[in-house]
Amino acid sequence: MAMQAAGTDRPATIHDIAALCGVAASTVSRALSTPGRVNIRTRARIEAAAAELNYTPNSQAKALSSGRTGAVGVLVPDITNPFYFDLIRGTQLQLKAAGYTQLLVDTEESDEVEASSMEQLRKSADGIIVTASRLSDEALLAAAAKVPIVAINRDVVGVPAVVIDTPSATSQALDHLISLGHTRIAYMAGPITSQSSTLRWNALAAAAEDRGVDVRRLGPFAPKTQSGAAAADAAVHSGVTACIAFNDLIAIGMLQRLRERGIRVPEDMSVVGCDDIFGADFCNPPLTTMASPIEQAGRVAVSMLLAQLNPLAGGGSRSRSLMPTHLTVRGSTGPVNAAP
Amino acid sequence: MAMQAAGTDRPATIHDIAALCGVAASTVSRALSTPGRVNIRTRARIEAAAAELNYTPNSQAKALSSGRTGAVGVLVPDITNPFYFDLIRGTQLQLKAAGYTQLLVDTEESDEVEASSMEQLRKSADGIIVTASRLSDEALLAAAAKVPIVAINRDVVGVPAVVIDTPSATSQALDHLISLGHTRIAYMAGPITSQSSTLRWNALAAAAEDRGVDVRRLGPFAPKTQSGAAAADAAVHSGVTACIAFNDLIAIGMLQRLRERGIRVPEDMSVVGCDDIFGADFCNPPLTTMASPIEQAGRVAVSMLLAQLNPLAGGGSRSRSLMPTHLTVRGSTGPVNAAP
DNA sequence: TTCCCGATGACAACCGATTGCCAAATGTTG
DNA sequence: CAACATTTGGCAATCGGTTGTCATCGGGAA
Numbered sequence: 001m002a003m004q005a006a007g008t009d010r011p012a013t014i015h016d017i018a019a020l021c022g023v024a025a026s027t028v029s030r031a032l033s034t035p036g037r038v039n040i041r042t043r044a045r046i047e048a049a050a051a052e053l054n055y056t057p058n059s060q061a062k063a064l065s066s067g068r069t070g071a072v073g074v075l076v077p078d079i080t081n082p083f084y085f086d087l088i089r090g091t092q093l094q095l096k097a098a099g100y101t102q103l104l105v106d107t108e109e110s111d112e113v114e115a116s117s118m119e120q121l122r123k124s125a126d127g128i129i130v131t132a133s134r135l136s137d138e139a140l141l142a143a144a145a146k147v148p149i150v151a152i153n154r155d156v157v158g159v160p161a162v163v164i165d166t167p168s169a170t171s172q173a174l175d176h177l178i179s180l181g182h183t184r185i186a187y188m189a190g191p192i193t194s195q196s197s198t199l200r201w202n203a204l205a206a207a208a209e210d211r212g213v214d215v216r217r218l219g220p221f222a223p224k225t226q227s228g229a230a231a232a233d234a235a236v237h238s239g240v241t242a243c244i245a246f247n248d249l250i251a252i253g254m255l256q257r258l259r260e261r262g263i264r265v266p267e268d269m270s271v272v273g274c275d276d277i278f279g280a281d282f283c284n285p286p287l288t289t290m291a292s293p294i295e296q297a298g299r300v301a302v303s304m305l306l307a308q309l310n311p312l313a314g315g316g317s318r319s320r321s322l323m324p325t326h327l328t329v330r331g332s333t334g335p336v337n338a339a340p
Numbered sequence: 341m342a343m344q345a346a347g348t349d350r351p352a353t354i355h356d357i358a359a360l361c362g363v364a365a366s367t368v369s370r371a372l373s374t375p376g377r378v379n380i381r382t383r384a385r386i387e388a389a390a391a392e393l394n395y396t397p398n399s400q401a402k403a404l405s406s407g408r409t410g411a412v413g414v415l416v417p418d419i420t421n422p423f424y425f426d427l428i429r430g431t432q433l434q435l436k437a438a439g440y441t442q443l444l445v446d447t448e449e450s451d452e453v454e455a456s457s458m459e460q461l462r463k464s465a466d467g468i469i470v471t472a473s474r475l476s477d478e479a480l481l482a483a484a485a486k487v488p489i490v491a492i493n494r495d496v497v498g499v500p501a502v503v504i505d506t507p508s509a510t511s512q513a514l515d516h517l518i519s520l521g522h523t524r525i526a527y528m529a530g531p532i533t534s535q536s537s538t539l540r541w542n543a544l545a546a547a548a549e550d551r552g553v554d555v556r557r558l559g560p561f562a563p564k565t566q567s568g569a570a571a572a573d574a575a576v577h578s579g580v581t582a583c584i585a586f587n588d589l590i591a592i593g594m595l596q597r598l599r600e601r602g603i604r605v606p607e608d609m610s611v612v613g614c615d616d617i618f619g620a621d622f623c624n625p626p627l628t629t630m631a632s633p634i635e636q637a638g639r640v641a642v643s644m645l646l647a648q649l650n651p652l653a654g655g656g657s658r659s660r661s662l663m664p665t666h667l668t669v670r671g672s673t674g675p676v677n678a679a680p
Numbered sequence: 681t682t683c684c685c686g687a688t689g690a691c692a693a694c695c696g697a698t699t700g701c702c703a704a705a706t707g708t709t710g
Numbered sequence: 711c712a713a714c715a716t717t718t719g720g721c722a723a724t725c726g727g728t729t730g731t732c733a734t735c736g737g738g739a740a
Binding site for chain 2: 725726727728729
């Protein structure tokens with residue numbers, strides 16, 4: 001922890017170290033990267049000099065000459081959607097632990113921004129983690145051929161993915177509502193381009209038929225609390241007694257709107273959300289929702305990506321990982337009201 | 341939008357363009373960057389070739405040779421704190437508009453991580469926006485001497501800053517509570533290293549003395565909802581009828597704890613938060629809080645930083661910007677309960 | 681026609697690392 | 711002591727651009 005020379009404000013390079021030790025720059029490079037390639041004593045001298053000069057490698061130069069950038073791009077459709085907070089934190093922590101830098105990009109729910117970001121990232125990152133991709137199967141597959149990709153919540157054959165298993169939790173939610181006496185239920189759909197929403201609806205429709213209850217699809221609704229107002233009105237108008245929302249943002253927005261309209265939750269209307277985001281536990285009433293280990297999903301995605309990047313270690317890297325989901329029952333669901 | 345040659349999976353470089361046009365690589369570089377430096381017809385040819393080859397410059401190489409990276413680091417203490425969502429979105433949008441890339445770093449509320457991130461970013465970014473810095477005045481000033489910096493919510497002479505004016509809103513909050521009959525009030529302090537918390541307390545204490553009411557400081561509390569439990573217990577134990585929390589996370593946590601303990605809000609205890617984060621409007625009861633244009637704060641910070649980076653344009657760039665704050669009254673504050 | 685000057689484009693050095701290749705130094709063996 | 715195997719360390723090319731310097735070309739003025 002030596003004092004660095006006062007006034008030396010330009011970061012040290014391997015050349016400074018080389019000059020200080022009287023060796024060539026390449027020797028310094030090897031000493032610091034290839035352990036056994038250089039005499040142990042020379043290496044010690046070089047490391048001491050590096051520490052004294054407070055040396056840190058220039059990542060740009062490193063990237064240029066080696067082809068590896070040490071960065072991973074993380075694409076999210078909307079940074080302000082709380083669902084992604086835990087995901088981002090998960091990827092961030094795991095990437096940092098592996099010595100990688102995270103490049104976070106907000107694609108603004110646009111497939112074009114997503115595509116151009118990927119093209120850009122292709123040169124400035126070693127790999128990409130893309131969440132809830134809006135791209136077509138073909139486009140995603142084509143992108144995956146050019147750069148290592150792991151998708152989150154997007155299932156395309158040939159693209160490694162981490163999928164949060166909300167479809168299976170959907171049946172749990174349905175059974176929960178049925179056990180409370182509900183028979184007329186609505187699904188408040190997410191964006192039509194959202195594969196998650198489609199898969200979830202398919203699972204729900206199948207389960208509903210199996211159990212002989214009436215479940216209809218309403219929407220689509222944008223995944224924002226503001227959309228909750230329209231969703232609430234649609235649900236009320238359709239005459240259902242319970243609804244399952246695409247995500248917690250819509251569900252929470254519905255709670256607000258229902259309260260404004262004087263419709264009691266859960267007495268007059270039960271609401272189930274999805275994701276268990278920040279706020280789901282303290283909204284009014286607290287939201288019954290489908291919870292999953294989101295941060296862990298981020299970590300797993302990073303692990304899968306790093307396995308692609310360094311195929312040397314463990315042999316078989318899985319190409320698909322399913323994260324379990326369970327229903328968390330809170331105050332927004334209750335017995336159907338016998339006397340309306 | 342010409343079809344790129346099938347199989348050409350390596351991104352095009354200026355050399356490819358040069359070869360295609362029969363000119364030197366440097367001419368291509370100039371044609372694409374220095375407008376008047378190259379014959380307009382040559383330039384047109386080069387631009388056509390660039391479009392045909394689907395050329396995008398390699399940012400690493402650009403950074404290495406020019407010294408400018410085209411990236412700006414944004415340091416936040418905790419990505420999962422909703423306060424930063426809007427801030428991050430503000431910086432992201434403004435940076436993208438100016439053609440810069442945002443490097444988001446979570447410093448984990450640690451001054452050491454913050455310092456090392458800055459050192460790292462010094463080489464990989466053109467400037468840094470640091471929020472709620474945990475560094476000492478000297479350290480921050482020293483860092484600002486090495487790399488362009490704009491601080492958010494950290495006021496140090498010599499470091500350009502965007503400051504959200506919560507201290508002045510604090511008096512508004514106090515007057516609001518006084519007008520409701522409260523005379524015994526607590527301030528639930530944030531981390532001791534938080535300058536915002538200190539400034540806010542100073543303003544509050546001065547205003548309290550001025551108005552002749554009893555305001556005591558409790559804490560410190562970590563800026564998380566979990567800390568709200570301890571904060572609530574401390575407030576109840578101290579016998580106050582109202583409290584002003586360092587931020588909404590603590591306030592929301594208090595609401596939950598008070599509800600658990602059967603203490604009614606606002607009948608038995610009024611609670612004021614700060615920041616108007618996601619969730620403040622739909623918690624139970626909705627939170628009275630101090631709101632500010634957070635996203636705009638992010639944009640302003642970016643503008644100030646870019647003004648530092650390109651001093652050419654508008655002459656006098658301000659070195660300090662104060663964002664207004666106002667009290668948003670919701671359901672968590674009410675008249676003091678005469679008969680306890 | 682001659683001279684001069686500005687516009688233009690090419691050459692080459694350089695940014696800070698990595699890495700292939702080879703020479704020097706070292707140690708081992710016959 | 712010579713021949714050989716094995717480290718070890720240095721030279722130089724390379725990544726993809728930027729930028730200083732200079733030669734060339736053309737046109738306008740004297």
